[in-house]
Amino acid sequence: MIEREQIEMDVVFVGAGPANLAAALHLKAEIKKHDEFVEKGIKHGPAIGDIEIAIVEKGPFVGAHILSGAVMDPKAIRELMPDFLDQGCPVDSVVTEDAFWYLTESRGINAPIIPPPLKNKGKYIVSLSKMCEWLGEKCEEAGINIFPEFPAAEVLYDENNAPTLSPVWMRSIAAARSGATDSTVILSKCFSGGTCTVLVTKIASTGATAKC
Ligand SMILES: Cc1cc2nc3c(=O)[nH]c(=O)nc-3n(C[C@H](O)[C@H](O)[C@H](O)COP(=O)(O)OP(=O)(O)OC[C@H]3O[C@@H](n4cnc5c(N)ncnc54)[C@H](O)[C@@H]3O)c2cc1C
Numbered sequence: 001m002i003e004r005e006q007i008e009m010d011v012v013f014v015g016a017g018p019a020n021l022a023a024a025l026h027l028k029a030e031i032k033k034h035d036e037f038v039e040k041g042i043k044h045g046p047a048i049g050d051i052e053i054a055i056v057e058k059g060p061f062v063g064a065h066i067l068s069g070a071v072m073d074p075k076a077i078r079e080l081m082p083d084f085l086d087q088g089c090p091v092d093s094v095v096t097e098d099a100f101w102y103l104t105e106s107r108g109i110n111a112p113i114i115p116p117p118l119k120n121k122g123k124y125i126v127s128l129s130k131m132c133e134w135l136g137e138k139c140e141e142a143g144i145n146i147f148p149e150f151p152a153a154e155v156l157y158d159e160n161n162a163p164t165l166s167p168v169w170m171r172s173i174a175a176a177r178s179g180a181t182d183s184t185v186i187l188s189k190c191f192s193g194g195t196c197t198v199l200v201t202k203i204a205s206t207g208a209t210a211k212c
Contacts, residue, residue: 009054009145014152016057017066018128021135022080024053028142029080053144055136058151062136063129071095072124072131081138090134091124 011027013020031051037043059065072091077084085091098119100111136146 008052010051011053013053013055016055016059016062016132016136016146016148018132018135020055021062021132021139022076024055024139024144025135025142026080027053028144050143054147055139055144056147056150056152059148061133061148062146063131063133064148066129066132068128070126070128070131071120072126074124087138088134090130091126093125095120095123095125097121 011024013024031048034043035047035049038045038047057065074084077089081087081089098114098121100114100118102109102111140146
């Protein structure tokens with residue numbers, strides 16, 4: 001029988017892509033804001049206090065499996081962290097001009113009109129991998145636990161299919177390399193008492209969604 005270490009977490013995000021890293025930071029900030037409001041009497045109800053948040057990532061480090069360069073619309077990062085540039089966000093440059101060229105074999109024609117989805121003036125050119133590495137550091141500074149080399153292999157439900165306990169079954173690459181099999185189970189339940197495991201997220205220049 002396989003002995004599995006269990007690490008209790010309140011919220012588990014699967015995948016350290018830009019969406020989950022931003023969502024974890026946002027969650028931390030919202031909890032802090034909520035607790036401050038409760039303390040000042042602006043909000044009623046209990047404070048949430050410290051909760052354990054984990055992000056598991058299959059790559060050897062945050063950003064390792066993020067390949068694309070990107071034009072980043074700063075709308076979302078500005079909302080998350082208004083002083084993102086002062087905080088060292090690794091942007092390469094700002095787009096100062098847009099041009100749309102139709103290229104033939106022998107010449108190029110500069111189009112007089114640029115289709116709106118291709119307008120990027122004012123946006124930033126980034127390496128998404130570096131961006132994630134930096135967001136990962138910000139998460140760790142905020143007390144979020146990051147587990148690299150942990151591919152989430154399977155979601156497990158209890159016998160009643162109840163969402164009160166929803167472990168994500170992790171197979172540690174390190175353990176697999178050393179000959180062991182499924183070695184770690186991370187249990188997640190959210191701070192409100194239910195289960196919260198964020199499995200799939202998508203973020204683009206225009207916004208983000210997260211399924212929980
Ligand atoms: C070629 C290309 C160019 C692009 N250009 C732009 C652009 O210019 N501007 C723009 O805004 N968007 C661009 N995008 C889209 C952008 O990259 C995605 O919208 C964004 O990366 C999605 O973020 P995400 O966090 O949802 O997921 P991802 O970036 O896909 O991150 C998912 C993370 O989860 C990890 N993971 C996956 N499965 C598991 C598992 N089972 N267990 C543990 N970890 C796991 C992965 O290793 C990865 O780190 C581009 C995409 C591509 C492919």
